[in-house]
Amino acid sequence: MKKILAVLLVAMLALSALCVASAEAKTYKVGVSIYQFTDNFMTLYRNELESYMKSLETDDMKFDITIQDAKNDMAEQTNQVRTFITQGMDVIILNLVQTSSADAVIDEIVAAGIPLVLINREPLGDDGDYSYAGILDNPEVCYVGADARQSGTYQGEMVCELENHGDINGDGKISYIMIEGDPENVDAQYRTEFSVKALTDAGYEVECLDDQVGNWDQTKGQELCANALTNYGDAIEVVFCNNDGMALGAATAIATAGRTVGEDIYLLGVDALDECVEMVKNGEMTGTVLNDHIGQSHAAVDAAIKLLKGEEIENYYIVDYVKVDKAYVDAQ
Numbered sequence: 143m144k145k146i147l148a149v150l151l152v153a154m155l156a157l158s159a160l161c162v163a164s165a166e167a168k169t170y171k172v173g174v175s176i177y178q179f180t181d182n183f184m185t186l187y188r189n190e191l192e193s194y195m196k197s198l199e200t201d202d203m204k205f206d207i208t209i210q211d212a213k214n215d216m217a218e219q220t221n222q223v224r225t226f227i228t229q230g231m232d233v234i235i236l237n238l239v240q241t242s243s244a245d246a247v248i249d250e251i252v253a254a255g256i257p258l259v260l261i262n263r264e265p266l267g268d269d270g271d272y273s274y275a276g277i278l279d280n281p282e283v284c285y286v287g288a289d290a291r292q293s294g295t296y297q298g299e300m301v302c303e304l305e306n307h308g309d310i311n312g313d314g315k316i317s318y319i320m321i322e323g324d325p326e327n328v329d330a331q332y333r334t335e336f337s338v339k340a341l342t343d344a345g346y347e348v349e350c351l352d353d354q355v356g357n358w359d360q361t362k363g364q365e366l367c368a369n370a371l372t373n374y375g376d377a378i379e380v381v382f383c384n385n386d387g388m389a390l391g392a393a394t395a396i397a398t399a400g401r402t403v404g405e406d407i408y409l410l411g412v413d414a415l416d417e418c419v420e421m422v423k424n425g426e427m428t429g430t431v432l433n434d435h436i437g438q439s440h441a442a443v444d445a446a447i448k449l450l451k452g453e454e455i456e457n458y459y460i461v462d463y464v465k466v467d468k469a470y471v472d473a474q
């Protein structure tokens with residue numbers, strides 16, 4: 143009898159241990175590396191990514207999220223990725239410092255058998271093609287971003303839609319300066335190209351007075367715009383900035399030079415940072431383009447969770463930009 147009771151007890155204990163185990167949540171380790179924490183747009187993006195992922199936790203699925211600052215240094219980011227691999231991350235979310243280093247980094251992560259979600263900076267394959275084969279051929283790798291051609295086109299269209307279509311002095315051409323983001327980044331390349339293309343496609347003549355690299359940075363944007371205003375003065379009719387960070391800097395330079403947006407100069411950015419939307423509303427900026435950090439971060443997290451669950455994903459998730467001019471802001 144005693145023996146039977148002892149066996150029963152052991153069986154019951156084992157059963158309850160099993161029950162506890164199955165009710166226990168699995169915590170997934172998520173490694174995120176962002177190219178640079180000081181970037182305005184990527185700060186909004188990473189904060190939303192973290193809070194959205196946390197909001198999706200369930201009784202049996204928890205997330206232990208580590209977010210690293212790659213400090214705009216590819217060697218630093220490679221080290222972070224290698225540490226993620228040794229730490230046994232269950233999924234990696236990567237905002238590349240250098241898109242041209244994509245092959246090497248992606249290969250290491252894929253070889254370690256860790257699913258990968260690339261965000262914001264579309265990797266460039268060795269063949270110079272943005273449709274990187276390492277993504278297309280891999281069921282556990284995807285890219286979440288936006289088509290920067292669209293944002294550039296919207297910037298140009300907002301100039302075309304102005305009554306004088308940007309030709310303030312009526313000399314028959316739109317004289318502009320371009321303040322570019324990181325030139326290695328497809329967003330900078332496409333925005334630079336397509337903003338101007340929208341003008342020429344509409345049949346307007348253009349004149350580029352200055353084209354400089356501001357690396358997405360506000361202080362640099364201010365400095366470059368101030369220099370251009372000193373060198374070209376009233377000849378500058380339109381200031382195209384590849385992002386709002388640099389446009390904020392340009393706005394300061396424009397005010398310091400005694401110029402007035404909407405009257406004797408036009409200013410365009412991309413991202414639709416809150417302060418820039420406010421400036422579009424007040425007329426201090428001609429327009430910006432919503433770079434949907436909410437839509438993009440959610441798509442990235444949704445894809446990461448699918449990968450954790452072993453569900454099928456798509457290789458590319460592309461989120462639309464939205465044109466943010468005064469009419470749009472007033473209608474909100």
Ligand code: GAL
Pocket residue numbers: 181182183184262263323327329358384385386387412413433
């Ligand atoms: C762009 C964004 C910029 C900057 C850049 C970083 O999409 O417009 O502000 O964040 O990404 O790669």
